[in-house]
Structure formats: structure tokens, C-alpha cells
Amino acid sequence: MSAPTPLGHAVVDLLGLVALGELLAFERMAADARLAPDLRRRAALSEMAAAEMVNYRRLADRLGALGVLPDDAMAVYVEPLQAYHDSTEPRDWAEAVTKAYVGDTITDDFLREIASALREPDRQLVLDVLHESRYAEFAAAEIRAAISADPKVAGRLSMWARRLVGEALSQAGRVAAADRGALTTLIAQGEQIDVAELFRRLTAAHTARMAAAGLNN
Amino acid sequence: MSAPTPLGHAVVDLLGLVALGELLAFERMAADARLAPDLRRRAALSEMAAAEMVNYRRLADRLGALGVLPDDAMAVYVEPLQAYHDSTEPRDWAEAVTKAYVGDTITDDFLREIASALREPDRQLVLDVLHESRYAEFAAAEIRAAISADPKVAGRLSMWARRLVGEALSQAGRVAAADRGALTTLIAQGEQIDVAELFRRLTAAHTARMAAAGLNN
Numbered sequence: 001m002s003a004p005t006p007l008g009h010a011v012v013d014l015l016g017l018v019a020l021g022e023l024l025a026f027e028r029m030a031a032d033a034r035l036a037p038d039l040r041r042r043a044a045l046s047e048m049a050a051a052e053m054v055n056y057r058r059l060a061d062r063l064g065a066l067g068v069l070p071d072d073a074m075a076v077y078v079e080p081l082q083a084y085h086d087s088t089e090p091r092d093w094a095e096a097v098t099k100a101y102v103g104d105t106i107t108d109d110f111l112r113e114i115a116s117a118l119r120e121p122d123r124q125l126v127l128d129v130l131h132e133s134r135y136a137e138f139a140a141a142e143i144r145a146a147i148s149a150d151p152k153v154a155g156r157l158s159m160w161a162r163r164l165v166g167e168a169l170s171q172a173g174r175v176a177a178a179d180r181g182a183l184t185t186l187i188a189q190g191e192q193i194d195v196a197e198l199f200r201r202l203t204a205a206h207t208a209r210m211a212a213a214g215l216n217n
Numbered sequence: 218m219s220a221p222t223p224l225g226h227a228v229v230d231l232l233g234l235v236a237l238g239e240l241l242a243f244e245r246m247a248a249d250a251r252l253a254p255d256l257r258r259r260a261a262l263s264e265m266a267a268a269e270m271v272n273y274r275r276l277a278d279r280l281g282a283l284g285v286l287p288d289d290a291m292a293v294y295v296e297p298l299q300a301y302h303d304s305t306e307p308r309d310w311a312e313a314v315t316k317a318y319v320g321d322t323i324t325d326d327f328l329r330e331i332a333s334a335l336r337e338p339d340r341q342l343v344l345d346v347l348h349e350s351r352y353a354e355f356a357a358a359e360i361r362a363a364i365s366a367d368p369k370v371a372g373r374l375s376m377w378a379r380r381l382v383g384e385a386l387s388q389a390g391r392v393a394a395a396d397r398g399a400l401t402t403l404i405a406q407g408e409q410i411d412v413a414e415l416f417r418r419l420t421a422a423h424t425a426r427m428a429a430a431g432l433n434n
Contacts, residue, residue: 023256026263030247039240039288039295043273046243050270053263060260071256078256 010185011122012066016073017175018111018126019059023074024081025104026052032096041093041142045100048135055129062125080174088167094146094153095160101139101213102161102206103168104131109205113198117186136209143213158216165206227402228339229283233290234392235328235343236276240291241298242321243269249313258310258359262317265352272346279342297391305384311363311370312377318356318430319378319423320385321348326422330415334403353426360430375433382423 029049036042060070088103090096108130115126147154210217246266253259277287305320307313325347332343364371427434 020256023260023263026267027247027251030244030266034244039237039291040286043240043277043287046240047270047274049247050243050267053267056260057264069257070260074256 011118012063012068012073013076014114014118014126014186015059015063015066015122016068016070016075017077018129019056019063019070020074020077020081021107022052022056022059022129024085025049026056028085029100032090032093032100035090035093035096037093044138045096048100048138051135058125058129062122076178077175080171080178083174084167084171088164094143094157097139097142097146098157098160098213098215099164101136101143101209102164105136105209106165106168106202106206109202113201114186140209140213143215147214154214154216158210161210161215162217228335229280229285229290230293231331231335231343231403232276232280232283232339233285233287233292234294235346236273236280236287237291237294237298238324239269239273239276239346241302243267243273245302246317249307249310249317252307252310252313254310261355262313265317265355268352275342275346279339293395294392297388297395300391301384301388305381311360311374314356314359314363315374315377315430315432316381318353318360318426319381322353322426323382323385323419323423326419330418331403357426357430360432364431371431371433375427378427378432379434 026049029045029052033042033045033049036045063070063073088099090099111126112130115123118126143157146157207217243266246262246269250259250262250266253262280287280290305316307316328343329347332340335343360374363374424434
């Protein structure tokens with residue numbers, strides 16, 4: 001293992017990771033919007049995608065203020081994040097909204113925990129760019145509607161959600177290996193962060209969300 | 218030919234056309250951003266795409282205030298606008314920025330002319346959602362950079378630009394046929410609009426833009 005990086009480095013790395021996450025989430029949602037069954041939902045997902053770029057701009061501006069080119073802060077994460085999206089390309093609208101619901105909310109929960117170790121203004125910035133709850137509500141309502149139209153869909157989407165979590169965990173390991181220890185530094189830094197307890201909370205929230213959308217964990 | 222629709226209908230039709238144009242431009246730019254040679258340009262085009270959705274929201278809100286569902290106002294234009302984008306899918310970054318430059322600016326010029334026939338607040342709304350000039354400047358700079366890196370590219374991009382204009386004109390005919398006479402009504406309504414003169418102005422502006430980006434008309 002490499003030596004822990006200074007906290008300054010860790011902040012830049014984390015902001016780069018979150019910024020790239022926004023950029024790729026934008027691309028994915030914009031592409032998935034074409035799977036929407038009607039113009040209303042196509043526009044709704046496109047608007048959510050556009051909101052990611054507003055967040056991206058805030059993170060890029062903050063990196064600029066810290067004297068770092070956004071590209072430099074993001075570059076190291078391109079491969080694992082792109083690999084996650086390439087390995088989990090939705091085949092239809094129901095899979096697309098499930099991916100948005102499962103993937104983005106568990107990532108947000110994780111970032112919310114890590115952000116508690118940051119100093120201001122970065123702490124508030126990361127909290128601000130997490131997805132609004134109306135976004136998860138839209139996705140959950142779409143999943144419930146798909147299941148209510150065809151109950152067999154629940155099994156397929158539940159399996160899909162488990163695959164998403166598996167791929168996300170697998171790529172999270174590559175992110176941790178790629179980032180010069182940023183997340184480890186932050187987790188070690190945060191006095192309130194107990195890693196076992198963190199995973200217990202993330203898992204419990206994920207399980208509750210799956211149930212709320214009519215999916216089996 | 219069908220009888221001219223009332224001006225109210227024409228306004229709704231035009232707002233629907235512009236709204237769908239924003240939505241599809243968003244989708245196209247978001248997809249084309251993946252062709253970018255680096256993260257900086259990928260993010261730049263993605264941010265421009267996101268700005269289209271802010272415009273879309275303004276148009277959709279105005280349609281809602283007029284008592285019309287955005288989907289209903291847009292539906293009739295889906296086929297010709299989608300056909301334009303499907304028939305002009307860029308193969309690389311240079312073609313993508315040329316499409317943004319040639320297609321969006323000529324469309325904007327046309328809408329700017331038509332908008333002069335609208336009453337407020339719709340007149341100002343349509344003028345507001347036209348692309349900012351920084352957008353055309355970014356695209357023109359990218360085209361010039363591609364040509365300067367490889368002068369042979371100028372011929373290929375010039376041919377591509379002519380094809381874009383041809384496809385746009387062909388689909389514009391289908392738009393006019395689809396829209397219950399909205400554009401015809403507005404053009405007839407606008408006292409200052411002389412159709413032959415309008416096309417002369419559009420062509421002159423297009424020719425000047427091609428030259429500015431190093432392309433041959």
C-alpha cells in the first residue's frame with residue numbers, strides 16, 4: 001500500500017471523483033432518456049441529466065479555485081467509472097430507471113458519509129450536489145408502475161439491481177486502488193466514520209429502498 | 218392546402234417545434250460529447266447540451282401556461298426532426314461540431330426571423346432560447362483547429378456541411394407539412410417578413426459563417 005496522501009490531495013481527489021461521476025451520470029441519463037416510452041418521461045430524464053451538469057460546473061469551479069484542472073483531478077477515475085457504466089448498459093426503460101435508482105442513491109449515501117470528513121466549503125459543496133430526492137422518487141414511481149403493469153418484471157429488475165450493486169462494488173475497489181488513497185485518508189480522518197458501521201448503514205438504506213420500489217433484495 | 222390556423226394555434230405549434238428542437242439538440246449533443254478527444258471538450262459540449270434543457274423547461278412552462286401539454290404541442294414534429302438527426306449522425310468529433318455549428322446557427326437565424334411576428338411574451342421567449350454566441354464560437358474554433366491540424370479535413374467538412382443543409386431543408390418541408398400551417402401563418406402575419414428576402418438573408422449569413430470556420434460553401 002502507498003503512504004496516505006495529505007488531506008489536501010484527498011479533497012482534490014474526492015472532488016475529481018464526484019465531478020466525473022456527475023459527467024458520466026449526465027451522459028448515461030441523456031442516453032437512457034431515449035428508452036423512455038413517451039416524450040414526457042424522455043424530457044423528465046433529460047432534465048435530470050442536465051441538472052448533473054450544473055453540479056459538474058460547481059465542482060469544476062471549486063477545483064479551479066484550488067488550482068487544479070478538472071481533467072487532471074478526474075483522469076485517474078475514468079477507467080473504473082466508465083467500466084461500471086459499460087458493464088451495466090440498460091436494455092429498456094425499466095432497467096434504466098432501476099439503474100438510476102439503485103446506483104445513484106447508494107453512491108449518494110456513500111458520498112454523504114465521506115463528506116462529513118471534509119472541511120467547509122467542500123463539505124457543503126459535496127452535500128449540495130447529491131441528487132435531489134425528487135429524482136429517486138421519480139425513478140421509484142416508474143419501477144412500481146412497471147411492476148404493476150407486469151408483476152413478472154419484479155424478479156427481473158431485482159436481479160438487475162443485485163447485478164448493479166455487484167458491479168458497483170467491484171469498480172469501487174478499482175477506484176480505491178486508483179486514487180492514491182484519497183478515500184482511505186478521508187475515512188481515516190473522519191472521527192465519526194466507523195467503516196463496519198458505515199457499510200451496515202449503506203446496506204440498510206439500500207434494502208429499505210429496494211422494498212420501497214417493490215424489489216427484492 | 219389546409220386553411221390557415223388561428224394565430225393562437227400557430228404560437229402553440231411554434232413553441233412546440235422550438236421545445237422539441239431543444240430536447241433533440243440536447244440528446245444529440247449529449248451523445249456527440251462522447252466523440253470528444255479529451256475530458257475538457259467532452260464536458261464543454263455536455264454543458265452546452267444541458268443548457269438546452271433549461272430552455273426546454275422555459276418553453277414547456279409557457280405551453281403549460283397556455284393550457285397545452287408540451288407533449289401534445291411537440292408530437293407532430295417528432296418524425297421530421299428525428300429523421301433529420303438520424304440521417305446526419307456524425308462519425309467523429311469534427312463532424313459533430315460542424316453539425317452543431319451549421320445546423321443550430323441556421324435554425325436560430327430562421328427562428329429569430331419568425332419570432333419577430335410573435336406577440337410578447339412569446340417573442341422574447343423564443344429570442345431568449347436561441348443559442349448563445351459562445352456556443353457557435355466554440356464550434357467554429359474546433360473546426361478551425363481540426364483544419365489546421367490536417368488541411369485535407371476542410372474538404373470533407375465542407376461536403377458534410379452541404380449535406381446537413383440539404384437534409385435540414387428536406388425535413389423543413391416535412392415540418393411545414395406537419396404543422397397545420399403554423400409557420401405559414403406566422404410568416405404571413407409578420408409584416409416585415411418577405412420570404413424571398415428572408416431566404417437571401419439566411420443564405421448570406423450561412424455563407425459568412427462557413428467562411429469564418431474555414432469551410433467552402
